[in-house]
Amino acid sequence: MNGCDAGRMKQVAHFRESPLPLFPFGDGDEAVQAAPVNAAGRLPSYIGDHRQRLRERFRDTDGAGLAEYEVLEMVLFRAISRQDVKPLARRLLDSFGDLARVVSAPKARLMQVHGVGEAVVTELKLMEVVAQRMARSRVMQRPVLSSWQALLDYCHTVMSHAETEHFRILFLDRKNVLIADEEQAKGTVDHVPVYPREVVKRALELGATALILIHYVARHI
Incomplete structure (x- = not known):
């Protein structure tokens, strides 16, 4: 083998991605270790391809x-960004039961x-805030009697997964329009x-x- 051939083989090996693990990650430390990256700093194709397929399925089915x-x-x-997150997603669901409880934990x-x-907590709490604000937008500045179910849905969204008792006040004007919602x-x-x-003072x-x-008491409004 001459020097040129050896140099080319070395270059090919340098850019080759790490092989797919023989066994899938378990629930231990291996599941949260960063995936190996190639010399160009990209994710191994088996992770990048999985993420792309998931995004395509999301777009195709909304x-x-x-x-x-x-x-x-x-x-x-x-x-x-640089590891397989499926094991972590499953651990979170196993720990809390469903997606809503994960986000609101x-x-x-x-x-x-x-x-x-x-970073994970920030993304989950961002989802929680988005869900709460969407529910809130459906009831604020609207007559309560005409949007009663939306009001119940909003209360369920913001309170139903809390682990302690809460006392909340919805303030209405003379037309029964919801003008303020506050956790007292x-x-x-x-x-x-x-x-x-304090309730009367705020009103x-x-x-x-x-x-x-x-x-709100023990997961029931």
Whole structure:
């Protein structure tokens, strides 16, 4: 073998991607280690291709064709760019039960799941804020009686996965239009303090003529 042939073989090997692992990642530390990258800094094709296929399926079906863990995978793509996120998506669902509970879980509990860091928490909490604001936009500045189901859906979105008691107040004007929605107090797992004087004071400040009081207890409104 001459020097030119050896140089070409060395160059080919230099750009070759790492092979697909013989066994899939398990639930241990291997599942959160960064995937090997090639010399050009790109993801191995088996991960890049998987992400591309998932995005194409999402576009083709408007998301309806994806399982919950696949939707969660797509959320995790932005937070974790250089590893297979499917094991982490499955661990999160195993830990909390479903996508809604994953997104609404407290930061401290999310951080207890192996592989979750600040970037993952940020993406999940961003999803939670988007969901809450979409639900809120359907009820604010609208008559309550004509959008009662939307109001119930909104309360369910913002409160139903909390792990402690909450007391929330919806302020209405004389036409029963929702003009403000405020969380008045957070409590413990079995108690929340409510101060009637503060409730009345806030209603007067807002010019509200009617109130809807919501006491959330043990995952039930």
